[in-house]
Amino acid sequence: MAAIDISQVLIEALPYIQRFSGKTIVIKYGGNAMTDPGLASAVAQDVVLMRCVGMNPVLVHGGGPQVSAWMRLAGLEARFVDGLRVTDEPTLEVAEMVLAGKINKELVRILNEHGGSAVGLSGQDGRLLVARQLTHPPGLGLVGEVTAVNTSLIQELTRAGHIPVIATIAAGAGVPGYNVNADTAAGAVASALGAEKVIFLTDVAGIVRDGKVLGQLEAAQVLELVQQGVISGGMMPKVEACLSALQAGVPRAHIIDGRVPHSLLLELFTDRGIGTMLLP
């Protein structure tokens, strides 16, 4: 590449680095970006770069398919109601084990291999996520909704230069814990931390209408698109988490394409952006 092109990229990144310096960015990590080793490695580089230029990235992840696989090995049957996993105690045990002990630690390792200092946590650690039972739909068992985010542990870690990586098992009262939806948890973490942005890494190009990605939407427009059925299915929990984060004071929520390598970088450090940005 020509020297002039290199400088141009770096200089184009400068105002973004300035704007986001010292700001918290919560990233919901999932989909192909998590399961494809090449994409995972690119995300790790992006996150380490974010940290290096002064941002405070915080990662939140779930991991549905791998939980189901280990449940099968343990002789447990995976059942879902409205897309939410019915969770009894043995299921919770497997979910926590797979999320906090396998997916979480793999992500920690990749981040550290790229020079970061990641620290993996579940919501049980320092009781950083506290939840109560989700009652609608009924019959889900130990599925919870986040009622409190204990931000001090996360802030201690970011202040010391670490990258927190959070598996979405929450602490509860009188139960061994709760399984919480990772999209919703990411939104809750973002608003509790006063984050500048929450970014959802997904397997779609963004919110699409008539085959075109919509670059920017206000909350009111999003609600219309939901009513019109343009937004539906698997996109719903992400959009709901976005809206709830915006309402709780997070200034920007992004749905970006995790299948594009370095999509985080392109979103954060270039003029073009990528995917759909949601505003209050």
Add this chain to the structure above:
Amino acid sequence: MAAIDISQVLIEALPYIQRFSGKTIVIKYGGNAMTDPGLASAVAQDVVLMRCVGMNPVLVHGGGPQVSAWMRLAGLEARFVDGLRVTDEPTLEVAEMVLAGKINKELVRILNEHGGSAVGLSGQDGRLLVARQLTHPPGLGLVGEVTAVNTSLIQELTRAGHIPVIATIAAGAGVPGYNVNADTAAGAVASALGAEKVIFLTDVAGIVRDGKVLGQLEAAQVLELVQQGVISGGMMPKVEACLSALQAGVPRAHIIDGRVPHSLLLELFTDRGIGTMLLP
């Protein structure tokens, strides 16, 4: 109990509280104390009390039997050489998942239920345990020996009032990680932290000769007992970890009976002590 007896216990504890205030105590957690819910709950109370009176307890744990159980479910065969688990990549994945995602988080939850603020970590987190391959005996695969303990993360957590709980998977170079012996790791953590004591919770009453627990032994005496065959078998790794910690400057190492409820308390806060204390 009579008021006079209550006061006597508390007053007897006073000099121990003073002596250990601000000191780091590393506890190797294992055996019945880990698998029996009642004992586990008592250990949690003891550790939370330690924290409350100003000590910095750090827990280190393994979890062999549960790893083997999940290996079986995953269709992997558990093999051992000299008591050490032969560890290929699939085995390591299961070991990390079970240690860091299951045993670790259960312990975190129990500690938090008793009012602590525990944070569970594996050696991958912040690369707090770094290891290289163990070459003797050969053929063990991804079994490592600790070469560095990155104490800053542990110290940040203890300074902020948390109780670190460490699963003994270590980071490595060019490999996904290493399985390390929890006894040895506890000794390494204790010496890296400049701990005041390392305490091994075991399923025996201490080092025993002629049916009697030996209350106190110097390193030289221990070596003699090994040569005489008084110390052997499963006690060897613990004794070696003790000796290595003593040599690295930890002033006291204890082998105590985890089957006795609150044995930690009795060891730390009473004149009588319990089990065997090893001195340099």
Add this chain to the structure above:
Amino acid sequence: MAAIDISQVLIEALPYIQRFSGKTIVIKYGGNAMTDPGLASAVAQDVVLMRCVGMNPVLVHGGGPQVSAWMRLAGLEARFVDGLRVTDEPTLEVAEMVLAGKINKELVRILNEHGGSAVGLSGQDGRLLVARQLTHPPGLGLVGEVTAVNTSLIQELTRAGHIPVIATIAAGAGVPGYNVNADTAAGAVASALGAEKVIFLTDVAGIVRDGKVLGQLEAAQVLELVQQGVISGGMMPKVEACLSALQAGVPRAHIIDGRVPHSLLLELFTDRGIGTMLLP
């Protein structure tokens, strides 16, 4: 004592240690607990233990009988109006000397002998107690009521790990100082410090009706008992100091039996409590 009993006492103390950690407890020291060497030693142990488990004890004391004795030696006559010592300048000089130079330093010495780091102060030091003349009853001379507590000196000392011990001579304007009632001063110190509790060590079992100690009373109930004459005499200044502290935001005030060894410990660290607790 059986090991099980020892553990039980310590574990019973745990929630109290947690609840009071970092909290300020003001203790009005007086009566037999001050003059009986055995009791004084037990109080010192209790206070040092409080400090060791993270509380911030602050002691406030008077010392009437010893002041009168030294006045006699100096050829001064002790006179009282409504139980308050008529205080001219020579009397004040003797009172300050005996309180700040004798009783205060003895208490400091005993606390230090039990491993504390006590620092003795009078209200003149750093002008930590400021008073104006008490005008009712008239004719008392240099008897004052506290108008300001300069908490910064006390807080610097507690933050540095010391135990402040305060003799109740106050600074004034245009006079060499004021003699202030120690019960009242203890209440004023407690409310200025935002203390969690103020505890009066007395020579009675608590507030008694029909031969029975009343375990707990609300402020309104106390006022009734005063009107009924159940509370009267020497108990009045203590009760008034309690009520005034409760009104100024101190959550709990205790009148306990200083003649029982370690009564402070029993009150603070056990489920049974001791004496009478007053609530707002």
Add this chain to the structure above:
Amino acid sequence: MAAIDISQVLIEALPYIQRFSGKTIVIKYGGNAMTDPGLASAVAQDVVLMRCVGMNPVLVHGGGPQVSAWMRLAGLEARFVDGLRVTDEPTLEVAEMVLAGKINKELVRILNEHGGSAVGLSGQDGRLLVARQLTHPPGLGLVGEVTAVNTSLIQELTRAGHIPVIATIAAGAGVPGYNVNADTAAGAVASALGAEKVIFLTDVAGIVRDGKVLGQLEAAQVLELVQQGVISGGMMPKVEACLSALQAGVPRAHIIDGRVPHSLLLELFTDRGIGTMLLP
């Protein structure tokens, strides 16, 4: 006074203020400067000014005559060996009471009346002076020599803007305390604090030979003057304390005339100095 003279005085003081800013100056307070109210008030102004311009003054005082007076009232006989008070337990009690409760608190009050924030302490407080029995001459009883100065309490107080005022009763082991010579204690405090100067306020003009005050002397010259008998009697303990402080690394020791009002100011802030300065 003419404006030009006023400016000249202030400007002459400037280099001294710069030189001593942040430095510790230990002042042995005694003699007329302590007993004459006008002189005491002038000393207080000087010390408060020192503090205001950034120095850390620390006062050390004894108070022999007043101790003897109160001993008489208490029916105790004052006896001296080699100028040192024979001290049994009742004598120590009176000495501590008079020094720490009367002289100390009077000085605290005067300093505070001039805008300082003085805090009076005895060597028992925070065990800031620790002594062992003085064995030569024999038969002195509880007369001690300082073996340790616990500087942390003094430094905490100076750092927080206070002026420590120290009565020279020391803590001991197995005894209620020790009476220590104030001159010697001042030297010990100065060297423990790494003071810039120790200044002895005396009732003489300085070290005098042939009717002339010697402005400056090196340690070797002082020893000669002692051998020649030019220095003797009551000057000896001061000179010995000076020499011992110089030897322990205090750069300057001063013997100045406390009978001259504001002699401290003249010594510290003017080109002329006053009294005798001793150098290593």
Add this chain to the structure above:
Amino acid sequence: MAAIDISQVLIEALPYIQRFSGKTIVIKYGGNAMTDPGLASAVAQDVVLMRCVGMNPVLVHGGGPQVSAWMRLAGLEARFVDGLRVTDEPTLEVAEMVLAGKINKELVRILNEHGGSAVGLSGQDGRLLVARQLTHPPGLGLVGEVTAVNTSLIQELTRAGHIPVIATIAAGAGVPGYNVNADTAAGAVASALGAEKVIFLTDVAGIVRDGKVLGQLEAAQVLELVQQGVISGGMMPKVEACLSALQAGVPRAHIIDGRVPHSLLLELFTDRGIGTMLLP
């Protein structure tokens, strides 16, 4: 001078040192005090003394005549409207160069020669003065009025013990900078810093009526004197800066005679004061 006179001066200064300790004093430096080397040296001594006794002096200066001289050398013509310099880009360049590179650095050097640690700045440094174009009178070009004072740089420097010296060129938007009136800038700096005082060093004795300096005036009285024509001409910008500072919360503004050596000292450290003090 007699010792007694020396002490008197220092003791008279004590309450002023106490009152102003830690307080910010902004000094508008100009007139003879700036151009006469002897007076400049005396001002430097005064300012260094202020710093030494704990005040935070901040100097603000202009330098009209020297700017005009260098403009002539550069072939530029100096033009004024309503006493304000018409400022095109070449004029601004010369003004910045002379103010920030010559007058500023000379003052820094003199302060440092007297033991201070002065740091010279223009309003461009850290954008500490931000201005917008002054529109009345029209036609002034790059003459600005201060819209923001970025106090953090000034405070960092004072906290580290330095004396900030500020040349009154301001940063602007879309222009190379603005020339701002030094009197007005001093007032703006004083109110932004929450200064205790702003002092104008002038070439007059103060505000004079009927040949007599008025020692003290309230804002309302000042306005009357302006209406009566008693205050007019070159005194107007100073008086306006004073009034604006008072209105913005600065408690005291002083107009003093910079032709009297050490007039700052006399104003700050003596009972007599000097010049005119303006109150809100």
Add this chain to the structure above:
Amino acid sequence: MAAIDISQVLIEALPYIQRFSGKTIVIKYGGNAMTDPGLASAVAQDVVLMRCVGMNPVLVHGGGPQVSAWMRLAGLEARFVDGLRVTDEPTLEVAEMVLAGKINKELVRILNEHGGSAVGLSGQDGRLLVARQLTHPPGLGLVGEVTAVNTSLIQELTRAGHIPVIATIAAGAGVPGYNVNADTAAGAVASALGAEKVIFLTDVAGIVRDGKVLGQLEAAQVLELVQQGVISGGMMPKVEACLSALQAGVPRAHIIDGRVPHSLLLELFTDRGIGTMLLP
């Protein structure tokens, strides 16, 4: 540019950002990069980017030609001995004025326009550069060599997030100041700060032999090239400053081509580097 190329540039920069984070980089600014507005603006962007990604850039500059121009206007004749400007007092005055008031403030303004917070200083400020007279060659007058760099002011500013910009006029003893060579001063500042690198922005491509830029040279090789006459003339002071900085412990010195836009960026953030790097 393609998204993939953008990511590649940013990811290539990552290890350099990590390596230099928190490190001090001293940049000698001069030549075309200073006089060409487009290049100056590019340098400013580069420096602000360095700061944003966690480096501590410190700029050092001279400004010969502009000093000579203003000397002419002031009627002074510019004379040189061995390439060094003969400096009498009037010359020094002009030099300080032009360097510290004109060039320095322009650079500050450009840096701030690109989002930095630059603070311009001369060596007089906080006496950050102290020099003595240069005696070889004789007859240079107020030309100095740096004897001390007072790093505390620079470090306070960088710690607070500012970019120090230093004009090379030094403080002296008994003289108004010294003119010091900017190349040499940059080397002295780099070694005093423990800088990671010193970078000379020049008007050449680097050290050239046989028409080819030498990418990397050790100190010994440089000396050979000097002896062979390959390095000579205007390159000599730069090379000498490099060697002296290397000898004083700066690990790397760079001579790069300031005529290439963003040459700083290319040197610091890409694998290719630019110009000549000198190693110890």
